[in-house]
Amino acid sequence: MSPARAVWLVARRELRTRLRARSFLIGTAVSIAVLVAFVLMQGTLFGAERATRVGLVGQATAVAGSLTEEALARGLEVRVSTVRDPAAGESAITDGDLDALVTGTPAALHVVVDESLDENLRRALNTLVQREVLRAQLASVEELDPDQVLATVADATVDVRSLRAPDPSHEQRLALALVIVALLYLSLLLYGTLVAQGVVEEKSSRVVEILLATVRPWELLAGKVIGLGLVGLAQLVVVGGAGVALAVFAGVLTIPSVAVGTLLWGLLWYLLGYLFYASVFAAAGSLVSRQEETQSVLLPVTSVLVLAFVLSFGLLTRAPNASATAVLSVLPPFAPILTPGRMALSAATGWQVVIAIVLTLASVVVLAWLSGRIYAGAVLRTGARLRLREVLRRH
Amino acid sequence: MPWEGAGFVLEVDGITKRYGDVLACDRVSFTVAPGEVFGFVGANGAGKTTALRIALGVLSADAGAVRWAGAPVDHAARRRFGYLPEERGLYPRMRVLEHLVYLAELHGFDVTRADGDAERWLSRLGLREHRDTEVQRLSLGNQQRVQLAAALVHDPGLLLLDEPFSGLDPVAVDLLSAVLRERAGAGVPVVFSSHQLDLVERLCDRVGIIQSGRLVACGTVAELRSGMGSTLLVEAPAAASGWADGLPGVTVLGVHNGQTRLRLAAGVDDQPVLAAALATGPVRGFTHQRPSLAELYREVVGDGA
């Protein structure tokens, strides 16, 4: 019998067992329900208020107090800070540490924003500028021409420069990014854990001993990983597809092509991330012989996944374009969750995506090899929890 | 495949396995010919399981070799083995028939043949009514029957069974005995370990006794007996206790209802014993008994383990 057939037989058993289990159907239904609730609540969720951070440079620092007051009068909470120079301010905007940078003199303010300027902040700034201009006019002109003065004042508005073209669909893209991040996190966590539990189940029930009399350890491991991975893929397709369809149908989503693209990239990243994490989960699982010990041996792996999820969520909402975000997004433990999120926001450049894929694939190759070794060395040794070093030394 | 089917010799050649200070197997060698049933006996912890797992190849030996059909056992050869592990190993939540079909397919059967053979073994082992039950819902003895079916379902060319009779009811014991003899009859070498010595004696062509990792005796029960003298049952009602003490080559095993059981060392003449018995008065019985495997085992292994 060819190795491919052995792997397929093992994978097929996993597929049958899981797809038939009631927990799979319930899990899928619950995921769809949660996704729908999220989509419907989306508007209120992302409209959530937070202080707008404005950086002031040079003479513009003089408007700090009045800007806060004017903005507050328009219902906008502003937190001002002083920035060393315009360049530092612009990079702070890119990194998501500032929402707007105000430079120039009080009578000729310039604003730099990432994409678009908050309307209330614009009006507040305009008021400040106009007040300054008015004061200057009143002071300089001896024979006052009221019409002339009013016209000049009306012309005086804040000068706005955007670092990037404003994107009217930003809110929707952000929602898509967060949904795909959450879906990928849950899928990787769930199916990675199932791989580990499956490995432990075969060890604790000792069925592995009769299995390994006929299939090679790597065939058994590969079959299990592939089988469970396909189950997870199927679930992601169903949940993601239902989510997109419902959101378009409900009129919440007006950019279906972006949504479908995000989902497809999400599926690719699920596969990459799953191979990465499942390798680690399988190796960790093979070190213990009892289900009760599984959680503790998996803790380091699940922690990394949780970290990747929390970081992605925060970075995508606040600073998807920051250079730190870009660096994190190509590192293999974070890439499968962060990069598809950035792609949904079209914050990732083509090169960053290519580097992320190459690095993740390379680490998958290394991890799969290492995991196969650990698994083969550990899977027949039941009893006390094994140490990584003794497993690797013995083989 | 050169070894499709049965008819090949299993050679275990000097396998040694050390666990820290414990020598679980110490240069254990034996061969099992096609059609032969080989029984493996020994105290708890003597090394039976270790030797069987090495023979199967799920455990690697520190030294020594295992050959089948004249070649070292490799993956393709192992696929033709039927193995019953000491501790039961099945997926607890899989249904019985489905489980057996899966194992048969892993051994290279196509689904039709896997299904047919699984059904056949289920009815043969009295499990037909449980074919769609989850393994974990079966009684322990029935789980053991499933485990046996799992070792047999792919028509193996060699059987390695670690304590196959444990947990079986008398009917199942007879059933399994018949199956093992039948498989041997088909040219399959059969190796099994057991603590039920009467069963081993009844069923096996040859027996290996293992003690502290070493094979201390190996051969047919008759061969083991030949080096071991015999048991003598003397009925001399008038004899005082201690009448046989001091006779050369004779050990008193016990006195019961006026019958004295004596162990006669190999090559010792029984006539001086008869003379001594007659000297005490009338002798109503004087019988040679062939020692049972249990007696041989105690003889070989001694009183300590």
Ligand SMILES: Nc1ncnc2c1ncn2[C@@H]1O[C@H](COP(=O)(O)OP(=O)(O)OP(=O)(O)O)[C@@H](O)[C@H]1O
């Ligand atoms: N994984 C292991 N680690 C350490 N020692 C072991 C291990 N497996 C077996 N041993 C030791 O090897 C010796 C032989 O064990 P084995 O299981 O082969 O005995 P056995 O003859 O099958 O006994 P039983 O009749 O109780 O099944 C024992 O002393 C046992 O403690």
Ligand SMILES: [Mg+2]
């Ligand atoms: Mg044993």
